C-alpha cells in the first residue's frame with residue numbers, strides 16, 4: 384500500500400503483512416510516542432495485516448468519538464468477541480433489532496436506579512465472602528496453618544506475631560490472590576446470583592476464568608482458541624456453569640443477567656450459545672475490575688499518606704452508622720459511596736497508572752477526518768481508527784511526575800473531584816479515559832467504581848494490612864496493552880489480620 388495525497392503518514396515497517404506489529408506489540412506506548420514525535424498527531428500503522436490510523440492529539444478525541452456515522456464500533460468489537468467467546472454472529476442482520484435491545488439493557492440495569500440495588504447486593508456479598516472465610520478459619524484451623532506454613536517460609540516473623548484466637552492471627556497471601564478471590568466471588572454472586580451449594584460454582588468459575596483470561600491477549604490477537612486446549616476447556620467449563628438450566632437454580636440473579644437470559648431465549652439461540660454470551664459478560668465485568676481493585680489497594684498500602692486519608696474518610700462515613708449488630712455489617716448508600724472523594728481519587732489515580740485500553744473504530748466508507756487543529760486526514764473504508772488514552776494518562780504536561788502515584792491528584796482544594804486539567808494552557812475534556820468514551824463507553828463504569836470503593840472500605844475496615852516486600856515494586860504488565868487495565872507483573876506478599884473495633 385502507498386500513501387495517497389491527503390492521507391496521514393504511513394508507518395509500514397520493512398516486512399509486508401507484519402509491518403510494525405513487533406515494534407508495537409513489544410512496547411506500544413514507547414512506539415506510539417516515537418511515531419507521534421516523528422509524524423505528528425495522526426499517522427497510519429500497518430499492524431498484523433491491518434491498517435490503524437492513530438489520532439494522538441487529545442483535543443481531537445471528541446471528533447473521533449462523535450464520528451458514529453463514518454466510524455463503526457460494533458462491527459469490530461462484536462467480531463472480536465464472537466471469535467474469542469464463540470457466541471452467535473450478532474452483526475448478522477437477523478439479530479440486529481434484537482441485539483440493539485440486548486445492548487440497551489446495559490444502561491437500564493447497570494446505571495441509574497439499578498445502581499443502588501447492585502451496590503447493596505455487592506456489599507452484602509463482599510461481607511458474606513469474608514465472613515465465610517472467617518468461619519472456615521475458626522472451624523478449620525488447617526486453613527490458617529496452611530497459610531501460615533506458606534508465609535513462614537517467606538517471613539518467619541509471622542508465627543511470632545500471632546495473637547490468641549485464630550481470627551486475629553496474622554495471615555499471609557499474595558495481594559493479587561487476596562484481591563482476586565474476594566472481588567471475583569463477590570462480583571460473580573452479585574451478577575449471577577447464589578447457587579444452592581453456596582459458592583461452589585463461583586470457586587470453580589474463578590479458576591477457569593483466570594486460566595481463560597490469562598490467554599486473552601493471544602485470543603484477541605487472533606490465535607484460534609482451539610489451538611490452546613486448556614483455554615478452550617476453561618471457556619467451556621465457564622459456559623457449563625452459566626447454562627440457563629444452571630442459572631435458573633440460582634437465587635438473587637441481577638436484573639442484567641435475568642433480562643439478558645429472557646432476551647436470548649426470545650432470540651432462539653442454542654443453549655451453549657446463550658451460555659457463551661454470559662461468559663462474555665462475566666469477562667467484561669471482571670477482567671478490568673480485578674486488576675483495578677489490586678492497584679487501588681496496592682497504592683493505598685504503599686503510601687502512608689494515602690492510607691491515612693483513606694482510613695480517615697472511611698471512619699468518618701462509618702462513624703454515623705450503627706455498627707452495633709453482632710457481625711458489624713457495613714451498609715453504604717449510593718450517596719455515601721459517591722461522597723467518598725478520597726477513595727475515588729485513589730481509584731482514578733490507580734486507573735491512570737495502570738489502564739491501557741485502546742478505542743478502535745472501523746471506517747464504514749472513505750471519508751475525511753478533520754482534527755481539532757484544522758488538519759485533515761483521509762481515511763480509507765475498512766481501515767481502523769484508534770485512540771490510545773495512555774498517551775494522555777502519562778503525559779507529563781497534563782500530569783506532572785506522571786509515573787508517580789499521588790493519592791490526591793484528582794482532588795481539588797475543597798476535597799471535591801478535580802476536573803480541570805490542561806495541556807498547552809487549554810482545558811482538556813478528555814483527561815482520564817479508562818472506561819472509553821462515546822458509543823462504546825463502559826456501561827459498567829459507575830458500578831465498577833462503587834464495587835472497588837466497597838472493597839477498599841470493607842478490607843481497610845476489617846483488616847490491618849501490610850505489604851511485606853520492600854523489594855522492587857511490580858509494574859503494570861504491558862503484554863496486555865490495548866486490552867484494558869494491566870495486571871501486575873508479579874504478585875506482592877501481603878500480611879493481614881482481623882482488626883478489633885470497640
Ligand code: HEM
Nearest residue numbers: 667668671672675740742817818819820823825826827831
Ligand atoms: C475498572 C473496571 C472497568 C474498566 C476499566 C472497564 C473498561 C471498559 C472499556 C475500556 C470498555 C470498552 C470501551 C471501548 O472499546 O471503547 C468497556 C466495555 C464494557 N464494559 Fe467495562 N470496564 C470496567 C468494569 C466493568 C464492569 C464492572 C462491567 C459490568 C458489570 C462492565 C461492562 C462492560 C460492558 C458490557 C462493555 C461493552 C459495552 C458495549 O459493547 O457497548 N465493565 N469497559
